[in-house]
Amino acid sequence: QVQLQESGPGLVKPSQTLSLTCVVSGGAISSDSDYWSWIRQAAGKGLEWIGRIYISGTTNYNPSLKSRVTISVDTSKNQFSLMLSSVTAADTAMYYCARGTGYKNFEDWGQGTLVTVSS
Amino acid sequence: DVQMTQYPSSLSASVGDRVTITCRASQNIASYLNWYQQKPGKAPKFLIFGASNLQGGVPSKFSGSGSGTDFTLTISSLQPEDFALYYCQQSYSTPLTFGGGTKVEIK
Numbered sequence: 001q002v003q004l005q006e007s008g009p010g011l012v013k014p015s016q017t018l019s020l021t022c023v024v025s026g027g028a029i030s031s032d033s034d035y036w037s038w039i040r041q042a043a044g045k046g047l048e049w050i051g052r053i054y055i056s057g058t059t060n061y062n063p064s065l066k067s068r069v070t071i072s073v074d075t076s077k078n079q080f081s082l083m084l085s086s087v088t089a090a091d092t093a094m095y096y097c098a099r100g101t102g103y104k105n106f107e108d109w110g111q112g113t114l115v116t117v118s119s
Numbered sequence: 120d121v122q123m124t125q126y127p128s129s130l131s132a133s134v135g136d137r138v139t140i141t142c143r144a145s146q147n148i149a150s151y152l153n154w155y156q157q158k159p160g161k162a163p164k165f166l167i168f169g170a171s172n173l174q175g176g177v178p179s180k181f182s183g184s185g186s187g188t189d190f191t192l193t194i195s196s197l198q199p200e201d202f203a204l205y206y207c208q209q210s211y212s213t214p215l216t217f218g219g220g221t222k223v224e225i226k
Contacts, residue, residue: 037215046206046217046218046219046220047155047163047206047208047217047220048217049214049215049216049217060213060214061214062213062214063120063214064214096162096163103151103153103168103169103210104153104165104168104174104210105153105208105210105215106153106155106163106165106208107165107174108165109162109163109164109165110162111161111162112162
């Protein structure tokens with residue numbers, strides 16, 4: 001089973017860019033059948049899909065965040081990354097990375113990393 | 120966007136009870152419906168895909184049904200480890216969207 005581990009700053013200042021990385025172990029990120037997603041969850045709230053990337057480089061983003069989101073992949077490091085620009089307090093959340101295949105959109109999950117936006 | 124509505128938002132049940140959670144999509148999504156379980160402080164766990172297919176390793180006490188716009192998740196005999204939050208999610212189209220969640224609590 002694939003394991004995923006998120007990492008990045010736990011505190012980001014308003015208007016700055018949030019940057020997170022998800023390291024994949026136990027399997028190759030370069031699998032043609034898989035894709036890699038970011039999902040977030042504000043405290044006490046539901047789950048919000050941010051976007052995903054295929055190994056081809058094709059990305060899909062949530063339109064609600066599209067203007068601020070970039071997801072990229074680094075096959076040499078077996079990891080993928082999230083950048084979210086111009087953050088506000090509303091972006092404070094637990095951020096999860098996940099692996100999907102076909103219609104199993106979020107089959108494996110990382111443990112999550114809490115990001116707080118505050119000055 | 121496909122809106123997903125779950126109900127109830129919370130329910131209280133006893134060990135051994137049969138529990139049913141409902142999820143409704145704002146448009147026809149055929150069987151492109153997944154279910155997840157989330158325990159406090161943990162990432163969600165993938166339970167069911169394609170509305171009714173159990174993910175490997177998930178106990179058979181969990182079952183899913185439905186197609187089109189109406190779906191259900193049933194837990195046949197609730198056990199202490201099943202008290203958690205449950206989310207549905209549509210895999211029909213992007214943006215991928217989740218229901219608001221159903222909290223299953225101990226009565």
